[in-house]
Every structure is written in C-alpha cells, then in structure tokens.
Amino acid sequence: MSSDTTSLRESVRAANVALAQQGLAPFTWGNASAADRDAGIFAIKPSGIPYEDLRTDDIVTVDIETGETLEGVRSASVDTPTHQRIYKDFPQVGGVAHTHSHYATVWAQACRAIPCLGTTHADTFAGPVPVTRFLTPTEVDTDYEGETGRVITTHFQAEGIDPIHVPGVLVAGHAPFTWGATVEEAVKHAGILEEVARMALHTFMLNPAAESLPAHFSDKHFSRKHGAGAYYGQR
Amino acid sequence: MSSDTTSLRESVRAANVALAQQGLAPFTWGNASAADRDAGIFAIKPSGIPYEDLRTDDIVTVDIETGETLEGVRSASVDTPTHQRIYKDFPQVGGVAHTHSHYATVWAQACRAIPCLGTTHADTFAGPVPVTRFLTPTEVDTDYEGETGRVITTHFQAEGIDPIHVPGVLVAGHAPFTWGATVEEAVKHAGILEEVARMALHTFMLNPAAESLPAHFSDKHFSRKHGAGAYYGQR
Amino acid sequence: MSSDTTSLRESVRAANVALAQQGLAPFTWGNASAADRDAGIFAIKPSGIPYEDLRTDDIVTVDIETGETLEGVRSASVDTPTHQRIYKDFPQVGGVAHTHSHYATVWAQACRAIPCLGTTHADTFAGPVPVTRFLTPTEVDTDYEGETGRVITTHFQAEGIDPIHVPGVLVAGHAPFTWGATVEEAVKHAGILEEVARMALHTFMLNPAAESLPAHFSDKHFSRKHGAGAYYGQR
Amino acid sequence: MSSDTTSLRESVRAANVALAQQGLAPFTWGNASAADRDAGIFAIKPSGIPYEDLRTDDIVTVDIETGETLEGVRSASVDTPTHQRIYKDFPQVGGVAHTHSHYATVWAQACRAIPCLGTTHADTFAGPVPVTRFLTPTEVDTDYEGETGRVITTHFQAEGIDPIHVPGVLVAGHAPFTWGATVEEAVKHAGILEEVARMALHTFMLNPAAESLPAHFSDKHFSRKHGAGAYYGQR
Numbered sequence: 001m002s003s004d005t006t007s008l009r010e011s012v013r014a015a016n017v018a019l020a021q022q023g024l025a026p027f028t029w030g031n032a033s034a035a036d037r038d039a040g041i042f043a044i045k046p047s048g049i050p051y052e053d054l055r056t057d058d059i060v061t062v063d064i065e066t067g068e069t070l071e072g073v074r075s076a077s078v079d080t081p082t083h084q085r086i087y088k089d090f091p092q093v094g095g096v097a098h099t100h101s102h103y104a105t106v107w108a109q110a111c112r113a114i115p116c117l118g119t120t121h122a123d124t125f126a127g128p129v130p131v132t133r134f135l136t137p138t139e140v141d142t143d144y145e146g147e148t149g150r151v152i153t154t155h156f157q158a159e160g161i162d163p164i165h166v167p168g169v170l171v172a173g174h175a176p177f178t179w180g181a182t183v184e185e186a187v188k189h190a191g192i193l194e195e196v197a198r199m200a201l202h203t204f205m206l207n208p209a210a211e212s213l214p215a216h217f218s219d220k221h222f223s224r225k226h227g228a229g230a231y232y233g234q235r
Numbered sequence: 236m237s238s239d240t241t242s243l244r245e246s247v248r249a250a251n252v253a254l255a256q257q258g259l260a261p262f263t264w265g266n267a268s269a270a271d272r273d274a275g276i277f278a279i280k281p282s283g284i285p286y287e288d289l290r291t292d293d294i295v296t297v298d299i300e301t302g303e304t305l306e307g308v309r310s311a312s313v314d315t316p317t318h319q320r321i322y323k324d325f326p327q328v329g330g331v332a333h334t335h336s337h338y339a340t341v342w343a344q345a346c347r348a349i350p351c352l353g354t355t356h357a358d359t360f361a362g363p364v365p366v367t368r369f370l371t372p373t374e375v376d377t378d379y380e381g382e383t384g385r386v387i388t389t390h391f392q393a394e395g396i397d398p399i400h401v402p403g404v405l406v407a408g409h410a411p412f413t414w415g416a417t418v419e420e421a422v423k424h425a426g427i428l429e430e431v432a433r434m435a436l437h438t439f440m441l442n443p444a445a446e447s448l449p450a451h452f453s454d455k456h457f458s459r460k461h462g463a464g465a466y467y468g469q470r
Numbered sequence: 471m472s473s474d475t476t477s478l479r480e481s482v483r484a485a486n487v488a489l490a491q492q493g494l495a496p497f498t499w500g501n502a503s504a505a506d507r508d509a510g511i512f513a514i515k516p517s518g519i520p521y522e523d524l525r526t527d528d529i530v531t532v533d534i535e536t537g538e539t540l541e542g543v544r545s546a547s548v549d550t551p552t553h554q555r556i557y558k559d560f561p562q563v564g565g566v567a568h569t570h571s572h573y574a575t576v577w578a579q580a581c582r583a584i585p586c587l588g589t590t591h592a593d594t595f596a597g598p599v600p601v602t603r604f605l606t607p608t609e610v611d612t613d614y615e616g617e618t619g620r621v622i623t624t625h626f627q628a629e630g631i632d633p634i635h636v637p638g639v640l641v642a643g644h645a646p647f648t649w650g651a652t653v654e655e656a657v658k659h660a661g662i663l664e665e666v667a668r669m670a671l672h673t674f675m676l677n678p679a680a681e682s683l684p685a686h687f688s689d690k691h692f693s694r695k696h697g698a699g700a701y702y703g704q705r
Numbered sequence: 706m707s708s709d710t711t712s713l714r715e716s717v718r719a720a721n722v723a724l725a726q727q728g729l730a731p732f733t734w735g736n737a738s739a740a741d742r743d744a745g746i747f748a749i750k751p752s753g754i755p756y757e758d759l760r761t762d763d764i765v766t767v768d769i770e771t772g773e774t775l776e777g778v779r780s781a782s783v784d785t786p787t788h789q790r791i792y793k794d795f796p797q798v799g800g801v802a803h804t805h806s807h808y809a810t811v812w813a814q815a816c817r818a819i820p821c822l823g824t825t826h827a828d829t830f831a832g833p834v835p836v837t838r839f840l841t842p843t844e845v846d847t848d849y850e851g852e853t854g855r856v857i858t859t860h861f862q863a864e865g866i867d868p869i870h871v872p873g874v875l876v877a878g879h880a881p882f883t884w885g886a887t888v889e890e891a892v893k894h895a896g897i898l899e900e901v902a903r904m905a906l907h908t909f910m911l912n913p914a915a916e917s918l919p920a921h922f923s924d925k926h927f928s929r930k931h932g933a934g935a936y937y938g939q940r
Contacts, residue, residue, distance in 0.1 A: 026665055027658075029590065048703030078694060078702050100590050106669055109588040110677035118344040119409045120264065120335050137686040144690055173683045174589045188262075195261055199341055201676055206436055207345035213408045216372040220379055224313060232313050233283030353814040354879045355734065355805050423732075430731055434811055441906055442815035448878045451842040455849055459783060467783050468753030496900055497893075499825065518938030548929060548937050570825050576904055579823040580912035607921040614925055643918045644824045671911055 005043060005071060008036050009059035012043040015183040019099060020051035024190050029100035029175075031077040034183035035087050037094065040064050042087055046074030064088060067146075078145060085149025086179060090156075090163045095183030097190040100175045103197035104190075107131070108170040114200050115212045121196045122218035123225055126165040129193065130155060134172045152177060165222070168193045240278060240306060243271050244294035247278040250418040254334060255286035259425050264335035264410075266312040269418035270322050272329070275299050277322055281309030299323060302381075313380060320384025321414060325391075325398045330418030332425040335410045338432035339425075342366070343405040349435050350447045356431045357453035358460055361400040364428060365390060369407045387412060400457070403428045475513060475541060478506050479529035482513040485653040489569060490521035494660050499570035499645075501547040504653035505557050507564065510534050512557055516544030534558060537616075548615060555619025556649060560626075560633045565653030567660040570645045573667035574660075577601070578640040584670050585682045591666045592688035593695055596635035599663060600625060604642045622647060635692070638663045710748060710776060713741050714764035717748040720888040724804060725756035729895050734805035734880075736782040739888035740792050742799065745769050747792055751779030769793060772851075783850060790854025791884060795861075795868045800888030802895040805880045808902035809895075812836070813875040819905050820917045826901045827923035828930055831870035834898060835860060839877045857882060870927070873898045 015032040019025040028051070033044035043061045045054070060072030060080075067084045069076055077083075083096045099105075107114050107129075114129040116122055132151045139147035152169050155161075167189045168178035176197075178189035203210050212218075225232045250267040254260040263286070268279035278296045280289070295307030295315075302319045304311055312318075318331045334340075342349050342364075349364040351357055367386045374382035387404050390396075402424045403413035411432075413424035438445050447453075460467045485502040489495040498521070503514035513531045515524070530542030530550075537554045539546055547553075553566045569575075577584050577599075584599040586592050602621045609617035622639050625631075637659045638648035646667075648659035673680050682688075695702045720737040724730040733756070738749035748766045750759070765777030765785075772789045774781055782788075788801045804810075812819050812834075819834040821827050837856045844852035857874050860866075872894045873883035881902075883894040908915050917923075930937045 027662065029593075046704065075704055102665070102669060103672070105588060105590060106672040106676060109669060109673040110680055112677060117408075118340060120340060123264075134684060135687065137684075140686050140690045173587075173687055192262065195337070199337060199344060201672060202338065202341040202436060203344040205440060205675060206341060207347060210345055214369060214372075216375050217370065217408055220375045234281065234310055352878075353810060355810060358734075427732065430807070434807060434814060437808065437811040437906060438814040440910060441811060442817060445815055449839060449842075451845050452840065452878055455845045469751065469780055497897065499828075516939065545939055572900070572904060573907065575823060575825060576907040576911060579904060579908040580915055582912060604919060605922065607919075610921050610925045643822075643922055671907060675910060 004039070005036070005041070005061050006056065008034055008041075009043045009061065010056045011183055012045065012059045013054050013056050015095070015097070015187050016045045016054055017051050018187050019097060019190065022187075022191050024099040024101040024187075024194060025051070026100065030098055031079055031083075032095065032097040032183055032187060033080075033083045034095045035064065035093070037091075041070060042083060042096075044080055044083055045077050046072065047077050049074065079148075081143065081146035082149040082152075082177065085146055085153060086177065089149075089153035090179065092164050092181070093179045094181045095186035096177060096179045097183070097186040098175065098177050099190050099194075101190065101194040101197075103201055104170065104176040104193050105174075106201065107197050108172060108175050111172045113170070114197055116218050117200050117203050117210055118213055119217070119221045120199060122213060122221035124189065124192045125168065125196065126218070126222040126226075127161065128212075129166065129168050129170060129176075129196070130159065130161065131170040132172050148174070165226075239274070240271070240276070240296050241291065243269055243276075243278045244296065245291045246418055247280065247294045248289050248291050250330070250332070250422050251280045251289055252286050253422050254332060254425065257422075257426050259334040259336040259422075259429060260286070261335065265333055266314055266318075267330065267332040267418050267422055268318045269330045270299065270328070272326075276305060277318060277331075279315055279318055280312050281307065282312050284309065314383075316378065316381035317384040317387075317412070320381055320388060321412065324384075324388035325414065327399050327416070328414045329416045330421035331412065331414045332418070332421040333410065333412050334425050334429075336425065336429040336432075338436055339405065339411040339428050340409075341436065342432050343407060343410050346407045348405070349432055351453050352435050352438050352445055353448055354452070354456045355434060357448060357456035359424065359427045360403065360431065361453070361457040361461075362396065363447075364401065364403050364405060364411075364431070365394065365396065366405040367407050383409070400461075474509070475506070475511070475531050476526065478504055478511075479513045479531065480526045481653055482515065482529045483524050483526050485565070485567070485657050486515045486524055487521050488657050489567060489660065492657075492661050494569040494571040494657075494664060495521070496570065500568055501549055501553075502565065502567040502653055502657055503550075503553045504565045505534065505563070507561075511540060512553060512566075514550055514553055515547050516542065517547050519544070549618075551613065551616035552619040552622075552647065555616055555623060556647065559619075559623035560649065562634050562651070563649045564651045565656035566647060566649045567653070567656040568645065568647050569660050569664075571660065571664040571667075573671055574640065574646040574663050575644075576671065577667050578642060578645050581642045583640070584667055586688050587670050587673050587680055588683055589687070589691045590669060592683060592691035594659065594662045594692075595638065595666065596688070596692040596696075597631065598682075599636065599638050599640060599646075599666070600629065600631065601640040602642050618644070635696075709744070710741070710746070710766050711761065713739055713746075714748045714766065715761045716888055717750065717764045718759050718761050720800070720802070720892050721750045721759055722756050723892050724802060724895065727892075727896050729804040729806040729892075729899060730756070731805065735803055736784055736788075737800065737802040737888055737892055738785075738788045739800045740769065740798070742796075746775060747788065749785055749788055750782050751777065752782050754779065784853075786848065786851035787854040787857075787882065790851055790858060791882065794854075794858035795884065797869050797886070798884045799886045800891035801882065801884045802888070802891040803880065803882050804895050804899075806895065806899040806902075808906055809875065809881040809898050810879075811906065812902050813877060813880050816877045818875070819902055821923050822905050822908050822915055823918055824922070824926045825904060827918060827926035829894065829897045829927075830873065830901065831923070831927040831931075832866065833917075834871065834873050834875060834881075834901070835864065835866065836875040837877050853879070870931075
C-alpha cells in the first residue's frame, strides 16, 4: 500500500510544516491529518517530532474505522483518536488540524464560544465558534483522546451545527481543532480562527457589550464565498 | 487602450503587494485601486488571487461612471462597487485601499469611531476616524457593495467631513477603507490607520477616560504636514 | 581542567544564544548555566557581554559548593549566586535559565502566581508557577543575588513543591527563573513559561473569573509527557 | 569644518537607522541627534527622509547655542529646537532620540508617568519616567518645538530629577524623548523605555493596584549598573 499513500503522506507533512511556519503550533503543539475516504484511511503526524525534521516517511497512516496504525515506524500523534472520531462522525471532512495557537487557546481556556462580531468571522464561520463542555474524570481516565473527539462531534450534533458551515471548535480548557474538505483547508481555517479569536478578544476589550453581527449581514458574507450563489474569487 | 493603462495597472499591482507585505491584508482580505481621472477609469485587484501571484495583466480596469469592466480576463474584486462609489463622490481621491488590518477592524467591530488621542493621529487624520452605521437588510440584499460605498460617502457629507482631511473610515461590523491623492498614499494611510487604532485601544486600556488632544495641539500637527503653512519634510 | 569543560561551556554558550534568538532575553537581560554534577561545578555566562559576541572561552566555570570562579578571564554574571543556590538546593537540576521575558516578567511585577488554566500549562508545569515574596532590605543589602536564590528554594521547600514537577518560578518585582535536567531543557522551559504567562494574561482579560483546570484534566496532561506512564513522543 | 564632523554625522545616520530597524520609529516618526560639546554643535536627521535612504551627507549640523544650521543641504528635522533645548539645559547629555514607539506613546497619550514596577525598569531609570504637562495654545502658536523642549527641561528642574538618573520623558499627548552620554545610549534608552512601557501596561492589566518596587530594591538594581559601586559587566 506504501506507494499509494505517498502523496497523502506528503500533503500531511507539508501541512504540519505549514502550521509551524505560520506560528500556529509553537514547540510541537499541533498536528494535522488528511483522509483518503476511498481507502478508508487517514495520515497523521508522528508524536513529538519537531516539524523541521519531518520526512514523508515519518507520517503514519491509520484506519478510520478501527484506529489501527497501518503504515509507519513512528508512533502516531497521541491525539490520533481525536482525529479518528472527527473523520468517523463528520463524513464530509477530508482534513483536520489541531493547534495550541495563542488566541484560540485563550478562548478555550476562558471557556467561551467566539461570537461572530464581524465580516472577517462571517466569511469563514457561519456562526459562533463553539466551545465544548469539560471532559468528566471518567472520560479522561478511560479514553481521553477518543472522548475529546466525541465531546466535539456530539456538541455539533446536539446543537444542530453543520461542521462544514462552522469548520472549527474550542475544546474547553484545552485548545482548538479545525477541519475542511482538505488538509490545506483545515490549516487555512486554523489560521483564520486564530485571527478571528484575536480580533474578538480585542473587540471585547474596547467594547465589553459588543454584539454579534446582524444575521442579514453575516449570512451575506458567508454566502458571498460559499454555496450556489457565491460570487467571490475567479470562476 | 491597453498600452495606456499599463503603468496604472502596475501601480495597483504593487500597491496590493504592499498591503500584504505590511501585514495589513492577511490571507486575501484586502484590495487597492487607483484612478486615472482624465480617462474616467480606475484599476483594481481581481477577486481572490493571492497577492504573491498577481501580475500586472491580472489587474482589471473599470469605468468610474458605469462600473463596467473595461479590460481584464479576471473578475474584478467583489468590493469594486464600493471603490467606484468613493471615486464618484470624492473627486479629489486618486487611490483607495480596503483591508481587514487587525486593530482598525477591531474598532469597526466595536462600532466606535477612533478619537484623536495624540499627535501620531493628528499628523494624518484631522479629527476622529468615523464609523458608519450598519447597512439595513434591504441595502445588503439589493446592492451590498455599492451601498457600502454609499454609507461611507453619505456619512462624510452629512457630517461635513472633508475626505482629504480625514482620509479613512471604519465600516461598522466590517473593516476600514482609506484613500488618498494616489494609491501609494491610500496604502500609507492604511498603515498609519492601523497603528493609530492600535495606539488608541491601548491608551483606553491604560486610561479609560482618556480625552481627545486639545484642538490647538492637533491642528498644529496636521498643519505642520499639510496645507499652505506646512514646514515638515524637504521643500 | 580546561579541556574537560569545553563541551560544558559550549552548551552554555549555545543556550545563552538560544535565549536571545527566541526573544526571551532582550538587550543582555538573561543568562543560562549548566552543571557538571560529577565535577561539582557549573558554567555560566559572563556579565554584560552581548549574546552574539559570546565565545566558548568567555564562559566562566564556578564551584557549586563555594561559588568561587574556577576558570575564565571574564567576570561571571552578577546573578551567579542565584544559580549557585538553585544547584545547591535542587540536586536534580542540571541547568538554569534566567530571563526578563515579557509576559513572565509582567506576572512577576504583578506579584501573582500563574494558575494552571489549560493543558498548554499542564503539559509542562504540574501546578501553578509560584511567585516568591519580596526580599527584605537586609537581604538586598547583604547578599542580594544569593538571597534571591534562597527566597526561591525556601519557597519550594516550605510549600512542598517538587522543582522537577514545577520547573520555574517568578521572583516578585523581578523576573522568572526556570530549570531542568539539562540547560537545553531550562531554556525550553523559559520559552514555554513565556507562552503560558501570555496565555494566562489574555485568558483573565477575557474571563476575569477563569478557574484552574480541574485536577483530573491537568494531571492527565502532565502524566502523558512525564513519569512511568508517559506515552507522548517516540519511545 | 566638514571633515571634522564626518564621524559625528555618521554616528547620527547610524543611530537613526537603528531606531527604524528596532521598530521604534515606524514610517518617518523619529529622529536622533548627537552633540560635539567641544565644538558647541549637534548633528541631526533631516526632515522627512526615509531612514533607508539616509546618507551621511544628509545629516545636518546645528549650533547648540543659536540653533542655526551650520552644514547641510537638507532641512533639519522639524523637532530640532526640542533637541537644542535639551542639549542647552542638560549639559551632561551627548545624544538625544525622539520616537513614536508604540507603548511609550500610549503612556504619553494616556498622560500617565510610568511607575517603576520592577527591576527591568530600575536597571535603567532610577524612578518613574515622568510625563510633562500639555503645552498651552500660546506655546503651540509661538515656538512649538522649542517650547516642547522647555516643558521637558523645566519639568526635570522643577521636580529635582537628575536627567542622567532618569534618561527619558513622555511629552503629554505626543510621544517620548530619551537621551544619554552618547547617541548610541540615547537609542538604547529608547528601546528599553519601549519595553518598560509595554511591561507596565500589561502589569496594570493583570493587577490594577500594582505598586512601585520598594526603594531598597530599585536603588539596588540601579546601583548595580551605575555609579561608583557598580559591579555589572566587565571591568
């Protein structure tokens, strides 16, 4: 199978390097993965390897259904079960990124969802970026990383949020996860989430009573870029 | 007409690259344009093209009066009708820049005008940088980008603000627009607005009751650099 | 003895350069040292030399027990007695770093311990990063730098904090010290402390009532990386 | 006289470039000068020239007593009379720097002196960095830049502050000036003031009731580096 997954693994290597280069994953705090839905697998960063040392061969492939490692001499990221759960429960997702980017992590630590305060947010996230509940002691003790994924996907399901319309989340007390149709999109969403989180913090410092953008405004901006009526960019 | 507009389009390409290089337009969030008043046209960035990929031939030219695309195989920026409105209503303006620069956007999201708190502000903006009202649902639905321009120019007209004395504005819930005699000046004003916005936020954090600079002070600083009695720089 | 200490002194030179390159020690505000426990010595930066000019031969070696300079034509850092005290009282420590990194210093100036607000903190510091009391006038007048070390180590002893579980401290009104098994680890902890301090400041700005991470959560994250049950990284 | 002043003018060129490179003078907002006390002159940046274009020949020399331009085809900085007043009234000063560096300017805009909150401050400034009063309309109208210098030096004289112990000031509503025995020291103090101002702002955000460092502590730190008992650095 090795020859088949080279380009998948290479895209994951490049995406992890991009996370580091954009300052979204200081130290080794972050990882990105990409799925091959036809093959039923995803490829993910190995655990604790500095981004600048990553080679394509270091990338590990994993079975989406079972979570078992298929290829790779390295140990997969400890966060692999979280990625796996997102791929299982969000079938439209082709790439996932996890970072400890500064401002998004601050919102996760403050246990607050990021409201949509302007068009910068609305262009990418069609509504607030939600924050999960804390994991229970039992969840932490039994299958910590898998339960982290479950607390994400059940939140979206319970609240009726479309993960393609809101391609990211804050895990309470921890940090953000983002996703997209591809791993490149997941990384881009990680960068936009960081800027949106930073803007929202500073907006509240200037105006603690700042209100969400009126819906007619935010819907317009999201639909300029997404869906059948989109007219942003070249066609 | 193609040969006539090469230098105009090249100045617009360079100005858009400058916005990106100065960190004022993360991702593809920004665009700059320049007018040729004799020809009755302006040149503007195409929509959604990364700044580093822009070639002079990608720049689109547009009729100031009708808004119609004259030259260009690319689609013009979705914000073109906003630029057009500014050129129509502010005849002294030769260049326009739109960004989502961090701190200026924060003030736009907080729906607050930026008061003149010091000489750094007064050197460029002869008074507060105003914030518009929100667009109505009808304005958003019918001609969103054109109405964005209209809400800007009608604000200046209603308040009696000279757009040459205050070469920028915050669109509520959205982001800043700046302008100048040339597109280079519009880009420079975008950079100064960002620093002025950042200084004002931090000043209010330190002193929530900070007051505007006394008029005798701010008038002096603006007139050191502008108008008949200016004595800053080389003559 | 000179030939024996070359690699020790070289590791200290490189660690000091790393502090500067990571922006943790603006101007010459910082110093790092490494111990050779078998030889009973440590090597430390000379006082007031710009990091970019440091040569291995400039690094000074000092007797852990007596504090006397053993090798070196340069004067040792004025903070040498603080390092000495940490080596004497914390026998597991092999490297020490002192910086005036921005956000950690802000917490020291505010005289507040940094609570564990998220997993980014818990991954490295198994509890709050403590702040010492102020030194008394007598302590300042008699043996300022030695007493700075004593106020650190007595705080850990009095509070029963294991210096390997919490590898850093804030000296009230002054700045942070960090340490580790090696000088490379001490420098890494200085960088992580800075990011953790910055995250905690911004978290309190967003949520002044932010609470410490539940213990079941923070214990899990520390133990993923440290101790017998660790499973982070490659094995 | 031209050959005599080449090294003086070159030091001023380099100092102005250093202000820009350290990010202390965005756009052309800043200028540095150096005095030759034996010749009774100082050399200063020309007005409005971008730092990267400065050549040694562009630097203007001025008579300390009369303020008249001696050499130079360029117009001297509009702030020249402020520098002149500082040289006249502070005879120990050999170099002056003026910037609009972000955080120092924020304190000037907030009209607050920067208290000594930690040893980082005390190492360079033996007490608070003072803020002047606002200039009166008459002062602004008659000799604005000269009066700016006068409001600085009369503040130090009235408050009995030694300008060598506190080598900088904030002009209310405007920005900082720093100085030193040489222009290199004036530039260094501009950089340290910026960091000290940034630390103090963040300290107050974390602890609005933060108090000044006890005198026994701040005196110790200043005297480690300055005066007869200094023991910091190489001797």
